[in-house]
Amino acid sequence: MRRYVIKRLAQAVGVLWAAYTVSFLVLNWLPGDPVTAMASAGMDSGDVDPARLAALRHEYGFDKPVLVQYADYLGQAVLGDFGGSVATGRPVTSTLADALPQTLQLTGAAILLAVLLGGGLAVLATYTARRWLRQLLLSLPPLGVSVPTFWVGLLLVEMFSFRLHWFPAFGNDGLKGLVLPALTLAVPTGAQIAQVLAKSLLTALDQAYVETARAKGAGRWRVHLRHALRNASLPALTVVGLLVGQLIAGSVVVETVFSRDGLGRVTAAAVTAQDIPVVQGVVAFGALIFVTTNLVIDLIYPLLDPRIVVASDRRAALA
């Protein structure tokens, strides 16, 4: 078990470092000259003062060789310092930290909704004996992954804010303002959870242990939840891990639709202003969230299915 944990930790750190490197290369090596882009943000490029360009180059270290720049930035990033925003001059780290709580609220609520709605749908669809209900329920997830998130958000606003006046259309105020954005963000995630869970539940219900449980006289509902669902939840858990990064990134669209403050709005503004340090920070943060979630999930696996550690230990012994 200890070996498994250490190995996964080392992998996670390695992936984080590499993700930082890839985003650094993308942002600093591609054709566009970052400094000209920064200096000309909001105006036509071409007529930018050369002295200002040189000053900016020096300030951000772009006059040094790329490798030196990379080492400088990486050294600071490890300490949690991503430099200063070009547009606002504030440190990137505190810009992101200020925006984060709102986005965590949003994504937390969204993931809760997605698991409840998606999971509930999958359980109900596989449990019901009515053919039409099952087909109706199973036709929803493909629909959920096909609709543009921003469109769903706008339709919800149109319906529940402008017509029914149940929820506010814009802003960050309280629980009421959270309902529509969270629901919007939950639609594609919930749909994917439902797809995977329904598939693995159907597989699980065909297994011999389900038959054994039934033969021993367990009720249908009990067999479905206690025996089949527990075994079928592993693939769904993996999907949740893969979707967390997508949720955080999805906040860019949802926060724009609902004019909510948060990480997504900061990101959108940074891309518009070509504020490279902020974008770099956001990408690194996204990778951090993704890697951490998947690390946690990988560490939960052995609790749900002890065979996993046994298998990985055996492989380690063989290697």
Added chain:
Amino acid sequence: MSQSLVDDPAEAALGLARPVEAGSGPEPGRRMDVRRGLRFAVRRPGLLLSVVVLVLVVLASFWPGLFTSQDPLKSVPSQNFRGPSGSHWFGTDELGRDVFSRVVHGAQLSLKATLIAVLVAFVVGGLLGLVAGFVGRWVDDVLMRFVDVLLSIPALFMSLALVTALGYGTVKVAVAVGIASVAAFARVARAEVLRVRQAVFVEASRASGARWYSVLGRHVLPNAAGPVIVLATLDFGSSILAVSALSFLGYGAPPPAPEWGTLISDGRNYLANAWWLTALPGLAIAATVLATNRIARALDGEWSRQP
């Protein structure tokens, strides 16, 4: 990221069923094929509808004149904010432009961007996976670790970073979206190449002295291509969504070009009094994505599983 045992559910997450052995069984006659195809389609009205929708969208993107004779850019201020009607199917916008003709003409931009995105992902990802799977050893290790890293950066963030570096515009957005989905293609292509490489007929052709390139071109590529092409059809739908999300955020073609995402973000300002400006163009996107996803699902196994 995920190792061995954890790999399986991750692949299930991608929604890819295990492919069938390509070219197995005797080739059925041509007439049999047609009849089989017809029966397959008639039993699935949803699939038939999807094909029709996709054909219409493709036609609209090449010959928009077939569907509408109105100019998508011509504004008639006296006719603004008209609801959907016989003369303006999708109503008119704040400048009195016909929204239906804007959606039809927008299909060209949005579909072009989507095609570029899928092509970039297909070529780059396919090549990465092919090389990793075919060469093996340390090349495989290095390439696949790189792919794992790409997977760890959320796709939209990756696209946004690329847009920051490359700038705005339909083609740049398309490339950004394509690069962001390279990882999935690399994984599937590698898995397929590995599967085919171990097949007996590959071993036999190796043993009978075929060069590596002829093994690759004659045996591995044709047999490994199927699942990657299925993935491309699946990716088509998600690329439409990603491209329209980026153009909704304002990184696509500059106004007044009628890109689908841009249409919706324009309509957003008039949500309270003109619902059709957001609802109907969005419906066009949703219908297209739904249709391509349905077709992808049919390609992915339904066809081969039928009796």
